[in-house]
Amino acid sequence: MISTAAIPGHVPQSVVVDFDIFSPPDLKKGVHEAWLALHRSNRSSVLWTPRNGGHWIVNSGQLVPQFYRDFKHFSSRK
Numbered sequence: 384m385i386s387t388a389a390i391p392g393h394v395p396q397s398v399v400v401d402f403d404i405f406s407p408p409d410l411k412k413g414v415h416e417a418w419l420a421l422h423r424s425n426r427s428s429v430l431w432t433p434r435n436g437g438h439w440i441v442n443s444g445q446l447v448p449q450f451y452r453d454f455k456h457f458s459s460r461k
Contacts, residue, residue: 388437398427403434 390399400421402408407417421430421442428443439457441447450457 386436387433390431390433391437394431398430400424400426400430400432400440401434402430402432402440404432404440405435 390396402421407414407421409417409420421440426442428441428446430440430442432438432440441450
């Protein structure tokens with residue numbers, strides 16, 4: 384059973400995506416292809432999914448270092 388979370392009020396609907404990082408859509412095509420499809424979806428560079436309890440997904444490799452450095456805003460705390 385995959386746990387899903389309610390969308391928090393501060394999360395804009397435009398960045399919400401139904402994407403399970405542990406079982407991406409069309410996984411049979413390959414894990415890299417599944418992630419590439421999300422990246423190419425022309426959605427926001429930062430996405431939020433209700434899957435697996437709800438969490439953010441960085442959809443841009445260029446932003447990853449910034450997120451690691453800014454631990455005050457981007458942490459693994461719930």
